[in-house]
Amino acid sequence: MNSSVIVFPGSNCDRDIAVALEKMQFKNKMVWHKDTTLPKSDLIVIPGGFSYGDYLRSGAIAGKSLIVNEIIKAANSGCLILGICNGFQILTETGLLKGTLLRNKNLKFINKDVNIKVINNKTKFTSKYNLNQILKINVAHNEGNYFTKESHLEELNKENLIAFKYCDEKGVVNDLSNPNGALENIAGIFNAKKNILGMMPHPERMVDEMISNTDGVNLFSSLINK
């Protein structure tokens, strides 16, 4: 499978995701944001970081960059798109995913391993996980507080478009297990066609037992065996 990682000024998880993708046997290419063509890709990843220093709003400037037009075209023709952390913020700014990410409720930058629960495992991104499986994945963000209109929240629930929710180690989803104040503990969502996933946690940081754990591996193995 061919993957592309989009690099913006200020992206800082682009190398990590490239290492994870290559470890999982993707043929990966890095794509600079000023490029106007995408290499042939089955998967496009928008990595974490602080594109454009989070000027204006997180992801706002990157969301209007040249390569984004190509990403939107690819998304509309069914290409898989994964946005992690700042990548999720960028996807909401492009309109490919609905809603937005507000400042964390406690006003603090949060960098810790949190538990998330797999809410929908019938997608190309999550098929190797069990339903309700609890994962331990690192989050590192200042704006991870997912917010959307009531009508969209209803759609997310009705169409099963919530990928992951924050929970505690027993899987309890409540305010206590919500690190950033996200609506209904939402940690990741799909678009209506389920070919786009945006998530705040960093699965690419969880692919090696030596530095963390391997809870992120199945996201990539779902994709490669889709």
Added chain:
Amino acid sequence: MKYSITVTLKKDVLDPQGKVVENTLKNMGLNSLKSVRQGKYFEIEVEEKNEEVADKEVTQMCEKLLVNLIIEDYKINKI
């Protein structure tokens, strides 16, 4: 033509920064304070001489980039 634009969070969106400023002002003894909402301010100059066209363009600038309409409101003033 010159415009000023203020962008604020919508009423029903939590504004934690505004809340912290509000609490601090209250702690400083400024007791008449009712509430604080924090926002952004832009000054924009456009070359366009036709007022109607310029107004339209500034509105577009707001809706396409400066404002996230899901969570923010904006006001445009001529200066």
